[in-house]
Amino acid sequence: MQTQGQLIEAKEQFAERGLLSLVEAVKQGDRQAYHKLYQMHLGQVYALCYRLTADRALAEDATQEVFIQLWRKLDNYRGDAKFSTWLHSVTSNVCVSYMRKQRGWWQRMFNLESTDAVHEVAEGSAGDVDLDTYIRRLPERARMVFVLHAVEGYRHEEIAQLLDMAVGSSKAQFHRAKQLLSEWMGYE
Amino acid sequence: MSNKEFEQQLQRNLSALPDDIQPERDLWPGIEHALGQTPENSTQKRATGYWGMAAATATIGLMGWLGLSQLPVTSDAEQLAQVLSQQHQQQKQALLASFDGQPALTDNWQQQVDELDGAAAAIKQALKEDPNNPALLRMLQQVYQQQIDLIERVHAPTWQKI
Incomplete structure (x- = not known):
């Protein structure tokens, strides 16, 4: 059966x-x-x-x-x-x-950090989270590393190669992304 | 609240992320249009390539002179910006005319062109206030080049290696 x-x-x-x-x-x-x-x-x-x-x-x-x-x-x-x-x-x-x-x-020239989410997120609470909105609010490099590692399952070695950065930088950006998310989600 | 709680909450939120998000506009017409083009059969692209080459040569000469000489006095610097603008407008109009009636890959390319026009206007304004700043002239040239690249790209897509 x-x-x-x-x-x-x-x-x-x-x-x-x-x-x-x-x-x-x-x-x-x-x-x-x-x-x-x-x-x-x-x-x-x-x-x-x-x-x-x-x-x-x-x-x-x-x-x-x-x-x-x-x-x-x-x-x-x-x-x-x-x-x-x-x-x-x-x-x-x-x-x-x-x-x-x-x-x-x-x-590079204007040091822009323009994302759709910059103005659309208010301070959140742990129980009610739209993670996609928070992800879009992350700084570019931290966001890309977070998406590739946490959402897509890439290893930091693969991300480093794809984004042309050191493996340590990929890990640092991931850590930064999580810190920001933790703060926005009301855990810090 | 603890780090462990955050990690657990994050995992729950990650698992709940939608696999599927739909774009707001129909992307297929642009894709279908591009599928009909190959780098080999696009005479349009070759023609615009010559334009780009000619403009690049002129601009390199202009910018080379900028790099090698002292920045001119105020009125000359303004004149240089004017020459750059005139040359760009001619090239832009010729490009737009050559692509007239041809569908573009994106709907909002005009808006992007307008935004670059806005950036150029801001740089020209800054040049009036700080005419002895060669970086501003270089920025102006780069904004113009960005605009030309944009117009070419949305009308004649290039192929990248995956």
């Missing part, structure tokens, strides 16, 4: 097989299949871009960039990992690279 866990696993395997056949169709140049793939994963890609950038317009542009590049680079997906895991990795890389290109000079 199958347990509920086995049933869920079988369902997931079935869904993943369906997804793989969709990916194969896209590799053959099927635009309709790509639109379907886009619709299936838009929310997950945008969520990651929005958390990394903390800016709706920039996240939308970065999401477009992810799907534009994905169309051309899908051949690189060999099916070794789950598609969603691979897509998260692609999204992180493209989004970070996009942010570097878009904001690099502008922020």
Whole structure:
């Protein structure tokens, strides 16, 4: 007799097989299949871009960039990992690279720290927390490290490579992010 | 409240984060438009590339002169800013004309162009008050370059390596 866990696993395997056949169709140049793939994963890609950038317009542009590049680079997906895991990795890389290109000079020159959340957060209380809003309020480097480590599960070594920083800096930024969150959530 | 309580609360909040957030605007038309373009078949892109090259050469000459010489007296510094602005306006208008009718990748690019215009105006105002500041002239040139890059990018997407 199958347990509920086995049933869920079988369902997931079935869904993943369906997804793989969709990916194969896209590799053959099927635009309709790509639109379907886009619709299936838009929310997950945008969520990651929005958390990394903390800016709706920039996240939308970065999401477009992810799907534009994905169309051309899908051949690189060999099916070794789950598609969603691979897509998260692609999204992180493209989004970070996009942010570097878009904001690099502008922020260096004017030292801007503009996020959508700067003006939208009041002091919080521990029981009633919109973590996404707090994340968007974090300073850029601390936010990116926090999202990649705590939300996406990256190791600090991977983050250091992706963000071109020392491993120690990644850990320090993560610590800083948690300190700020702790303060905003009313724990300090 | 203790650090342990915070860690527990944070873990609960992390687990509750939504996997899926939808953007406010429809992103597909921009993506579909870009899928039809390749770096090889975009004559538009080549044409704008020549414009960029010509402008860059002129600007490098101008900025090189800025770097090598003493900053001119007030009226000359203002003239230099004017030349820079005129040159930029010509290049910008030519670019916009070449992309006329072509769909852009983002809806808010005009707003971004306007914001850069605002930044340029602020720098020019600062130059009036501090005309002997070469950093301001360099900033002005960089804002203009940013604007050109933006217009090119939203109309002729480039491909990055994943």
